[in-house]
Amino acid sequence: MAHVATLVQAGHEVMLTHGNGPQVGNILLKNQLAAPVVPPVPLDWCVAQTQGTIGMLIMAALEAALVPRPVRVATVVTRTLVDRDDPAFADPVKPIGKYFPEADARRFEKLGQRWKAFDRGWRRVVASPEPIEILDAPAAIALMEAGYIVVAAGGGGVPVARNTDGTLSGVEAVIDKDLAAAVMARAVHATALVIATDVPAAVAGYGTPAARPIGRVGVGELRNLQAAGHFASGSMGPKVEAALRFVEDGGRRAVITSLEHIGSALGETAGTPETTDTTGVIGTILEK
Amino acid sequence: MAHVATLVQAGHEVMLTHGNGPQVGNILLKNQLAAPVVPPVPLDWCVAQTQGTIGMLIMAALEAALVPRPVRVATVVTRTLVDRDDPAFADPVKPIGKYFPEADARRFEKLGQRWKAFDRGWRRVVASPEPIEILDAPAAIALMEAGYIVVAAGGGGVPVARNTDGTLSGVEAVIDKDLAAAVMARAVHATALVIATDVPAAVAGYGTPAARPIGRVGVGELRNLQAAGHFASGSMGPKVEAALRFVEDGGRRAVITSLEHIGSALGETAGTPETTDTTGVIGTILEK
Numbered sequence: 112m113a114h115v116a117t118l119v120q121a122g123h124e125v126m127l128t129h130g131n132g133p134q135v136g137n138i139l140l141k142n143q144l145a146a147p148v149v150p151p152v153p154l155d156w157c158v159a160q161t162q163g164t165i166g167m168l169i170m171a172a173l174e175a176a177l178v179p180r181p182v183r184v185a186t187v188v189t190r191t192l193v194d195r196d197d198p199a200f201a202d203p204v205k206p207i208g209k210y211f212p213e214a215d216a217r218r219f220e221k222l223g224q225r226w227k228a229f230d231r232g233w234r235r236v237v238a239s240p241e242p243i244e245i246l247d248a249p250a251a252i253a254l255m256e257a258g259y260i261v262v263a264a265g266g267g268g269v270p271v272a273r274n275t276d277g278t279l280s281g282v283e284a285v286i287d288k289d290l291a292a293a294v295m296a297r298a299v300h301a302t303a304l305v306i307a308t309d310v311p312a313a314v315a316g317y318g319t320p321a322a323r324p325i326g327r328v329g330v331g332e333l334r335n336l337q338a339a340g341h342f343a344s345g346s347m348g349p350k351v352e353a354a355l356r357f358v359e360d361g362g363r364r365a366v367i368t369s370l371e372h373i374g375s376a377l378g379e380t381a382g383t384p385e386t387t388d389t390t391g392v393i394g395t396i397l398e399k
Numbered sequence: 400m401a402h403v404a405t406l407v408q409a410g411h412e413v414m415l416t417h418g419n420g421p422q423v424g425n426i427l428l429k430n431q432l433a434a435p436v437v438p439p440v441p442l443d444w445c446v447a448q449t450q451g452t453i454g455m456l457i458m459a460a461l462e463a464a465l466v467p468r469p470v471r472v473a474t475v476v477t478r479t480l481v482d483r484d485d486p487a488f489a490d491p492v493k494p495i496g497k498y499f500p501e502a503d504a505r506r507f508e509k510l511g512q513r514w515k516a517f518d519r520g521w522r523r524v525v526a527s528p529e530p531i532e533i534l535d536a537p538a539a540i541a542l543m544e545a546g547y548i549v550v551a552a553g554g555g556g557v558p559v560a561r562n563t564d565g566t567l568s569g570v571e572a573v574i575d576k577d578l579a580a581a582v583m584a585r586a587v588h589a590t591a592l593v594i595a596t597d598v599p600a601a602v603a604g605y606g607t608p609a610a611r612p613i614g615r616v617g618v619g620e621l622r623n624l625q626a627a628g629h630f631a632s633g634s635m636g637p638k639v640e641a642a643l644r645f646v647e648d649g650g651r652r653a654v655i656t657s658l659e660h661i662g663s664a665l666g667e668t669a670g671t672p673e674t675t676d677t678t679g680v681i682g683t684i685l686e687k
Contacts, residue, residue: 137437144436145429156452163451164444166476167557167569175566185538186476188454188550250473253545254538262476269455278463281455 112169114307116176117374124255126299127169130288131161131266132207139208139235143219151222154237155269155281162188162265169262183259189247190279191268191286191294197240205239205285238284242267242291246279248298255299267291289353297360303377304357306350307370313351313395315341324392330358330399354397368394400457402595404464405662412543414587415457418576419449419554420495427496427523431507439510442525443557443569450476450553457550471547477535478567479556479574479582485528493527493573526572530555530579534567536586543587555579577641585648591665592645594638595658601639601683603629614680618646618687642685656682 118125135157142151166186173184199205203225210232211219219235220226227236245251251263267286271279289306296304312324315336325336333355342348347367354365366376376394406413423445430439454474461472487493491513498520499507507523508514515524533539539551555574559567577594584592600612603624613624621643630636635655642653654664664682 140437141429141433144433148432149425149428152452155455159451159455160448161451163447163449163476163557164440167443167447167478170476170478171559171567171569178565183537185535185541188451188458188474188476190455190458247473249471250542250545250547253473253547254541257538257541257545259538259541269451271459277466279459281459 112172112176114370114373115173117379118377119173119177119182119260120180121374121379123377125260126251126255126295126301127173127260127262128264128288128292128295129165129169129262129266131158131165134161134165135266135285136208143208143211143215146219146222153281154283154285155271158266158269158285159188162186162269165265166262173260183257184262185254185259186262186265187247187250187254189245189251189264189268190271191242191264191291192244192246192279193240193270193272193282193284193286194243195272195282197238199238199240199284200282203236203238203284206234206236207285208235210234238282239287240270240282240284242286242294245291245295245298246271248295251295252299264288264291264295287349287353289349290356293353293357293360293362293365296357297362301357302363304354304362304365305373305377306353306365306367307373308347308350308367309369311369311372311394312392313342313347313367317341317343317347325395326392327396327398330355330397333397351395354395358397358399363398365397366394367397400460400464402658402661403461405667406665407461407465407470407548408468409662409667411665413548414539414543414583414589415461415548415550416552416576416580416583417453417457417550417554419446419453422449422453423554423573424496431496431499431503434507434510441569442571442573443559446554446557446573447476450474450557453553454550461548471545472550473542473547474550474553475535475538475542477533477539477552477556478559479530479552479579480532480534480567481528481558481560481570481572481574482531483560483570485526487526487528487572488570491524491526491572494522494524495573496523498522526570527575528558528570528572530574530582533579533583533586534559536583539583540587552576552579552583575637575641577637578644581641581645581648581650581653584645585650589645590651592642592650592653593661593665594641594653594655595661596635596638596655597657599657599660599682600680601630601635601655605629605631605635612680613683615684615686618643618685621685639683642683646685646687651686653685654682655685 170184216226216233267288270284316322458472504514504521555576558572604610656664
């Protein structure tokens, strides 16, 4: 949060979202280990649980990073609408949680879960449908308008689907956090979508001798690199796709960089290094 | 939520809070059963988890009760400030979660928890300090001002204490939900604090031949009944104390009644019965 605090101090209005993979993995494991005694809760509940805990931790850390300057931070429990007819439900492929022996997997399947064999063991697989709408975005916007830094759409949002009678029900799915962030960023009319990750930039030719970090780039060039298979589906892929969707949908700028460089990538120099590696790239900066 | 919907339709501005005893009990049990494999999370995390899940469920249920009328509902993750020097920390007495055999209790004690022997087995005991301030009440107020029905301070709020450097840290405690509701109700300048429970009213002489439900009552009379030991510490006691504090602190009216009678107790007749038992009492209604 020290790096986010830099942006706040520079006057940026900030909304934060976050992933929850390791945390949901732990909660699922607890559910599974305790299943003989306490019924496991559905996946949408697990996401909501992590919005509570991670939101609370982000608020405390950001406040601490800005002490003694007071800051208004709030976390809203956020639901994301998905389509029950999304093809992802017919073929759940996103692995979540830890590896288990086949015998355990078979037992969990009897609870209605889907499990698949991977190289290192069996993992639960769930649907990862497209985020259509961040249903609680208006509450997040109302708080931003009141001067709050808002934590919202954590873990991609709690996945819900609309029933024929107009009500909502939770669904067993996980929504990609980057794609959900792009939808939220557009809903709040964000100037920039910043995706903070472990590396300073998306890399073309990753793992090859020709590897080069991508700096300033346009939509057409990045779509071409994506089509040529430069970004792995489980890691940089969704980040690149989220950045592209945000800018194609009308957003001004999307940035993919490491956490310590979000300030420099947005043009702030105080407190952040000016360059991130020998190539001088301080982030993949996508503009139309 | 059908009963809350009645209030909303009658034009009341509603803020909702809730308990989380059974849910935290289940989460603790999962933590304990999985402890050999996954480290248990602290109690403040468990409270935050239930704010996410219960908030999400309340929002969906209230929206469903009002379909097709659209309603703005939001849930804020809410922290409640307590004092590290609260005497409750020196002598944790509030039992939480399920009963365990002594051998398990001794094992959990090694994780830093306090356990005590009760008639039916061992239970974990935690501190239940006084709620001093609902730290995220301003965010809840901002949302109410924007027209939202707000779910906040669930489970009494996530217990946090102020460090000497001005930062906040979570503490291992549970805050009484009724007492926290009274603090929140004052913070939002509520006209009425309504405590919905399983019985239509607080009862004087409970369990005796002279038992009588308490209807309209003043602060002096209710304090006298409380001092005479009419309200059990684990059940009606905190509700009566919360009602008293709210009115003594300047609130106009506090109501203790069953969920199905919250409308009648607030003077709304549509959709709710006019009386609740043979005595005609439709709730304990406390005014100065």
